[in-house]
Amino acid sequence: MGVQNKVSLPVIKRLPKYYRYLTNLSADGKEKISSSELAHMMGTTASQVRQDFNCFGGFGQQGIGYKVDVLRAEIGKLLFGDGERLPTILIGAGHLGSAVSSFISRDTNGYRLIGVFDINPDLFGKEMSGVPILPLHTLSDFCAQHHPEVAVLCVPRQSAIDLAGDLVSYGIHGVWNFSHYDLSVEYPELTVENVHLGDSLMSLGYRLRNKE
Amino acid sequence: MGVQNKVSLPVIKRLPKYYRYLTNLSADGKEKISSSELAHMMGTTASQVRQDFNCFGGFGQQGIGYKVDVLRAEIGKLLFGDGERLPTILIGAGHLGSAVSSFISRDTNGYRLIGVFDINPDLFGKEMSGVPILPLHTLSDFCAQHHPEVAVLCVPRQSAIDLAGDLVSYGIHGVWNFSHYDLSVEYPELTVENVHLGDSLMSLGYRLRNKE
């Protein structure tokens, strides 16, 4: 269950970072940690750490602190549910797709890559991260049969726009989007995580050119 | 010059998006646009659009709206300065590095790729996006000679940690970081733009598993 009536996006975005740090702490053999220690490591405040955890009911012991393994497990449960990995397809098998496919497949992330699609016939039958690359025109049939829940888009802008409506109709509700286009504006029924490389690079440029 | 005493990060992060939309509008032949039209396209409010532009002095005409080309040029000047492209090196020439190198090289982003580095001898002498791949141990000499301003890291976590101090000492002050580690905590003198694929994927997972 959990208390989280409606957890804000900033809190959600911090969960993976907590999880990473706790994983490191655990590997280092640390057993308990205080909110202020954790905050210091993460570059934030003890208040924020405690506020964040209390969105989910609070995982600590007053006067003592947080048990690293308990905290890690609780956040892990939030991020990965019961451990059931989300069936996922990748669309676009270029260099970016190839790099991204290895992120998806790493079981630590909670996803299971079940299909890779492209329009380039040279790639058909080859494998990517252990999954065969299939022609994009077979996507509809594939979805009807295997019911992927998440699509990862590593395609050009126009292809993403063209694809989005199809994805919705195929029952996909989550998109990890690397295209140059924000799908969530047009498709509010999709949960979209945008990784906008162009925007990211341009805003770095602004900050470098306009320092102090 | 410009008015921007201190523009907030949320505003900066929106600039590339404005720029993209204005580029599209311009290509479509649209000559003027109102804050409310632009807001509607971008999924925000007219108030925010006007507030954002007024961080930089305001680019519109009261009663009329904004001239698309003027606005685009002004935002372009903010993002790309006088057009001088930032000399940039890429470290890590794997699949991710390869995909990322094409983003850097696209002249629309304001960067100029001048060197690619890796530790894999099989890659030395080959090219990536038209730039030769060099051994990482020559990085120091290269920086002394060519003075890159920006480093793009497509390397594993530990390598990024090991590299960060060197980069600072070589005079690099901007990092586009794809590694599993946030350098800005330890090196406040660096302007870092993190693209954290693992975190991004995990927080998508949270949102999918905890809908409504």
Next chain:
DNA sequence: TAGATTGTTAATCGATTAACAATC
């Protein structure tokens, strides 16, 4: 018990939105 540290409420800060006067 005294000290430490959480859980939780209250205060602050900053970003977004609304309102409206200025002006094209």
Next chain:
DNA sequence: TAGATTGTTAATCGATTAACAATC
């Protein structure tokens, strides 16, 4: 001029930080 739309100030909203009572 009247209508439209910006520039800018004021109000609201939400997120972060501070404070402190609860409790281990």
